[in-house]
Amino acid sequence: MKVRMILIAGLLVVTWGCGSRASAPAGPSPAPAPAPGGSGSPVSIPSGASFLTRAAYAPNPVVIAPGGRVTWTNNDTTSHTSTSDTGTWNSGGIAPGQSFSRAFPSAGSFAYHCAFHPGMIGVVIVQ
Numbered sequence: 621m622k623v624r625m626i627l628i629a630g631l632l633v634v635t636w637g638c639g640s641r642a643s644a645p646a647g648p649s650p651a652p653a654p655a656p657g658g659s660g661s662p663v664s665i666p667s668g669a670s671f672l673t674r675a676a677y678a679p680n681p682v683v684i685a686p687g688g689r690v691t692w693t694n695n696d697t698t699s700h701t702s703t704s705d706t707g708t709w710n711s712g713g714i715a716p717g718q719s720f721s722r723a724f725p726s727a728g729s730f731a732y733h734c735a736f737h738p739g740m741i742g743v744v745i746v747q
């Protein structure tokens with residue numbers, strides 16, 4: 621009985637704490653903005669990418685600092701992927717208009733391609 625009351629009191633404190641913190645910045649920006657100020661380098665998959673080989677990802681190569689993030693956005697009308705040549709990552713199908721993001725913690729040169737269209741190739745350079 622005593623234990624249960626302590627638990628309830630604890631829950632109340634926790635919920636109250638969260639509530640007050642959430643409403644503190646009284647501004648109309650509820651969405652957790654993905655890295656405003658841009659720690660993510662954008663890579664576009666342009667229209668007709670299936671036939672663009674090295675231009676299927678732009679920019680190519682994309683150069684970032686260690687710990688940086690690359691966000692691929694599919695601006696084509698068919699699905700594509702960002703798939704590591706060595707299997708380190710695989711976005712799965714990125715539908716038109718969708719994007720995929722990944723961080724690269726350590727330096728190196730990381731080749732990738734599209735799993736659906738192997739002619740589409742790109743490189744992420746982390747330095």
Ligand SMILES: [Cu+2]
Pocket residue numbers: 669670699700701734735736737740
């Ligand atoms: Cu593709």
